Amino acid sequence: AAGLIILAIFYPSGDLAPEWLLLSFGAALAVFVLFNWLPRRMDRGRPERPHSTRVRKALGGLPYVIAGCISWYGFMQSGLHPALGLLPVVPAIPHADRAFGIFAEAEEHLHDLLNVLEHALKHPVEIVLFFFGLLNAGVEFSSMGDATWLVLAGLIIGKPVGILFFGWLAAKPLKLGIPEGMRIIDLVVIGFVAAIGFTVSLFVASVAFDAGPVQDAAKMGALFSFAAAILSIVAGKVLRVQKMDG
Structure with missing residues (x-):
């Protein structure tokens, strides 16, 4: 993440237009308030959490996918590298009070949305990264310096x-x-x-x-x-x- 931040700051993808970041952070704030904070607020004092459960079952991760697309577009228009586009949205996703790490066996018993998305995307992302590396590594062995x-x-x-x-x-x-x-x-x-x-x-x-x-x-x-x-x-x-x- 630190490398991507350095990349965004020192190697922008175009002319900087930071006002577009308002769109990215606005999307993250909106999805957090409407689909994370508000249902939990309405469920205060109710252990069964009916509103949060209803939102989760009806919409799943769709609101966060849409917010991620909007945030990505905002970063692209701002001139910062769109690889950072999801950073404002990730903290807005509902998560468990404690995380054990993606490779921990205890993670299998956590069913918060962030944990579910993390495990669902793990293997597809690995495949994408493999082909990304394969396509971008096209250099001759004599290209050393x-x-x-x-x-x-x-x-x-x-x-x-x-x-x-x-x-x-x-x-x-x-x-x-x-x-x-x-x-x-x-x-x-x-x-x-x-x-x-x-x-x-x-x-x-x-x-x-x-x-x-x-x-x-x-x-x-x-x-x-x-x-x-x-x-x-x-x-x-x-x-x-x-x-x-x-």
């Missing part, structure tokens, strides 16, 4: 170091803790897994650089980051990372 090694170093070195440092910062000085059974050093493995830059890195490279040798070299760096998969396995073995049951 300084940008290749800079992008590769940013992913292979920057991701593990950054995730380890900020994970430690959150867990220790800020006392936010980490998941039970996990060690701080395990963040190194997570960092290597996150270093695989097959999608966002290719996307940023295609937008940040004009078509030509520099863009091709940057894309090669993103493709070479697949080596992080091997590094993550090696790091997991060396650091003795084990899968926790339950």
